[in-house]
Amino acid sequence: MTERLVDPAVPRDLHAFIAGLPKAELHVHHVGSASPRIVSELAARHPDSKVPTDPEALVDYFQFTDFAHFIDVYLSVVDLIRTPEDVRLLTYEVARDMARQQVRYAELTITPYSSTRRGIDEGAFMDAIEDARKAAEAEFGTVLRWCFDIPGEAGLEAAEETTRLATDDRVRPEGLVSFGLGGPEIGVGRPQFKPYFDRAIAAGLHSVPHAGETTGPQTVWDALTELRAERIGHGTSSAQDPKLLAHLAERRIPLEVCPTSNIATRAVRTLDEHPIKEFTRAGVLVTVNSDDPPMFGTDLNNEYAVAARLLDLDERGLADLAKNAVEASFLDVPGKARIRDEIDTYTAAWLAS
Ligand SMILES: Nc1ncnc2c1ncn2[C@@H]1O[C@H](CCC(=O)c2cccc(C(=O)O)c2)[C@@H](O)[C@H]1O
Numbered sequence: 001m002t003e004r005l006v007d008p009a010v011p012r013d014l015h016a017f018i019a020g021l022p023k024a025e026l027h028v029h030h031v032g033s034a035s036p037r038i039v040s041e042l043a044a045r046h047p048d049s050k051v052p053t054d055p056e057a058l059v060d061y062f063q064f065t066d067f068a069h070f071i072d073v074y075l076s077v078v079d080l081i082r083t084p085e086d087v088r089l090l091t092y093e094v095a096r097d098m099a100r101q102q103v104r105y106a107e108l109t110i111t112p113y114s115s116t117r118r119g120i121d122e123g124a125f126m127d128a129i130e131d132a133r134k135a136a137e138a139e140f141g142t143v144l145r146w147c148f149d150i151p152g153e154a155g156l157e158a159a160e161e162t163t164r165l166a167t168d169d170r171v172r173p174e175g176l177v178s179f180g181l182g183g184p185e186i187g188v189g190r191p192q193f194k195p196y197f198d199r200a201i202a203a204g205l206h207s208v209p210h211a212g213e214t215t216g217p218q219t220v221w222d223a224l225t226e227l228r229a230e231r232i233g234h235g236t237s238s239a240q241d242p243k244l245l246a247h248l249a250e251r252r253i254p255l256e257v258c259p260t261s262n263i264a265t266r267a268v269r270t271l272d273e274h275p276i277k278e279f280t281r282a283g284v285l286v287t288v289n290s291d292d293p294p295m296f297g298t299d300l301n302n303e304y305a306v307a308a309r310l311l312d313l314d315e316r317g318l319a320d321l322a323k324n325a326v327e328a329s330f331l332d333v334p335g336k337a338r339i340r341d342e343i344d345t346y347t348a349a350w351l352a353s
């Protein structure tokens, strides 16, 4: 798997630099990060599932003809997660995979509605993710925080349930920092979710909806004006609207860019056509993320290598990219300073060697 991820266009020593570079990840999904080993283990527990039990067969299963197909496959993996133990195992293993890539901090997007709707008790669900979060920090030194997102296509009933789980002090987990909106965008207008985002923001959560992934720049404008987005998930179509690009740059509103995701879901045709270059030229604060790494045959290190190739970055450029994610994160000030210093120390030592 790792060998397939080594982008031949990027010098091997830059891959080595990336592998050791301390990083933060802001746009990565809980279920979407389940490794082939975990997915095949869960599939073996549930023979009624259409998900292959063989990790190699999963590589073919994770090939998508379009975004709708991706969502279907994604939900077939969601169906495998049926007990709090499944949730705990998945979360802990995701943190282990992140630690292996020197991820010091990650905001993991979780869709609690999809699990409680499938019968997992909400209190047991929150305990499972919190236990894994505390274990990951103690054992790997990786700090996890949660983003709860509404699966928009599931409508306002899902929005209400997600908002309740995110704002009711009797159930919301300690690690929760942000509130999002995921799933298909086509036919799922952002303005209808304004009341729910207003409640989440009033409860102290940061707004980070997906927008402009499979629809045009108006969706990004709506996310900014109606949902008061502090960051935008993907924002790919922003490149079609120079005023929007200027607005994002001027207000320093970060984009959570996931290059390989956009190719795998057919949102963008080829990496060379990806708008990440336009974003950078316009002065937009770009962060690089993996979204659903095993499903897209990638990992965060590979996304940094892709960015290095598309943006022609050297070690200092890659270190700046990592620091963008730290700056755009909702980690506290001392935590940000700690990771920023680690990045600078690592980079200086690398360049001096
Ligand atoms: N790149 C992505 N872009 C957008 N979303 C992404 C991406 N990657 C992962 N997701 C996740 O996909 C899910 C979609 C779930 C969904 O649409 C749905 C529809 C109807 C019913 C139900 C249900 O559970 O009853 C769920 C979301 O949880 C979202 O967090």
Ligand SMILES: [Zn+2]
Residues within 6 Å of the ligand: 027, 029, 182, 210, 233, 291
């Ligand atoms: Zn996403």
